[in-house]
Amino acid sequence: MKERPSFPARVKGLGEQPKPRPAVAGIEQPQGIGLDSGAVRQRMVEKLAALGIRDAGVLAAMASVERHRFVDSALANQGYEDTSLPIGLGQTISKPSVVARMAELLRNGSAAKMGRVLEIGTGCGYQAAVLSQLASEVYSIERLRGLHDKARANLRTLFLPNVHLLFGDGMLGFPTGAPYAGIIAAAGGEAIPPAWIEQLALGGRLVAPVSGTASGQASAEQVLMVVDKTAQGLRHTVLEAVHFVPLKSGFV
Ligand code: SAH
Numbered sequence: 001m002k003e004r005p006s007f008p009a010r011v012k013g014l015g016e017q018p019k020p021r022p023a024v025a026g027i028e029q030p031q032g033i034g035l036d037s038g039a040v041r042q043r044m045v046e047k048l049a050a051l052g053i054r055d056a057g058v059l060a061a062m063a064s065v066e067r068h069r070f071v072d073s074a075l076a077n078q079g080y081e082d083t084s085l086p087i088g089l090g091q092t093i094s095k096p097s098v099v100a101r102m103a104e105l106l107r108n109g110s111a112a113k114m115g116r117v118l119e120i121g122t123g124c125g126y127q128a129a130v131l132s133q134l135a136s137e138v139y140s141i142e143r144l145r146g147l148h149d150k151a152r153a154n155l156r157t158l159f160l161p162n163v164h165l166l167f168g169d170g171m172l173g174f175p176t177g178a179p180y181a182g183i184i185a186a187a188g189g190e191a192i193p194p195a196w197i198e199q200l201a202l203g204g205r206l207v208a209p210v211s212g213t214a215s216g217q218a219s220a221e222q223v224l225m226v227v228d229k230t231a232q233g234l235r236h237t238v239l240e241a242v243h244f245v246p247l248k249s250g251f252v
Contacts, residue, residue, distance in 0.1 A: 041080055044096055057111060094244070117139070121142060171195065185247065192227060196208070209225070
């Protein structure tokens with residue numbers, strides 16, 4: 001069941017190509033982002049810091065992963081705006097500020113690299129790439145085959161051997177990689193699936209959007225929920241309102 005990203009041997013000649021290197025083999029550098037996307041990304045990181053992201057490891061990861069390569073080339077020039085963007089099949093890549101916020105919550109103030117992390121909702125693979133900088137292993141599961149394949153293509157040229165892409169129903173977690181130091185969901189349901197709690201290590205932390213009624217809020221609004229698994233039991237913390245795509249069961 002464990003599928004590792006199948007990084008093919010470099011296509012002859014591609015590895016030696018002069019800059020700009022292609023986002024995905026065969027696709028040219030998108031127009032509109034300029035040759036130095038690093039400067040644009042640095043501005044995005046400054047904005048993230050201004051929004052309150054403090055974790056230097058998270059900011060460094062956000063500075064290093066080229067978000068514009070994970071979206072359609074027609075949207076690449078919006079790649080560093082703080083907005084979610086369509087990635088196909090009715091799904092979206094999360095806003096950079098939300099990715100950074102959730103990663104910061106997951107790390108919980110520790111500067112050390114996390115152990116194994118499970119991500120539910122690979123989408124285009126962007127958040128998995130960010131997490132790969134912060135955790136020893138990232139298991140990322142997606143229920144839509146088309147997006148699972150897209151993430152695989154997006155990540156191929158990045159050569160991230162610690163990212164493991166899985167196709168299946170993330171509501172069941174991924175027991176083979178458990179226990180996880182961190183679990184992060186990019187899709188929100190009405191409750192936290194029991195499998196996630198089971199697969200969370202003692203001392204581990206889960207960050208997920210949950211619809212408000214389940215989180216004890218009066219409204220049905222989605223909120224960010226943090227669950228800490230401690231020796232004394234589970235500790236739930238309800239945070240700000242968020243807008244994630246729905247968590248759905250099964251896979252297609
Ligand atoms: N982290 C992603 C965000 C993708 S949007 C990125 O960086 O692009 C959330 C994703 O969750 C969607 O692709 C959706 O198909 C997926 N999803 C929803 N329910 C799921 C489930 N039960 N298991 C796995 N993936 C699921």
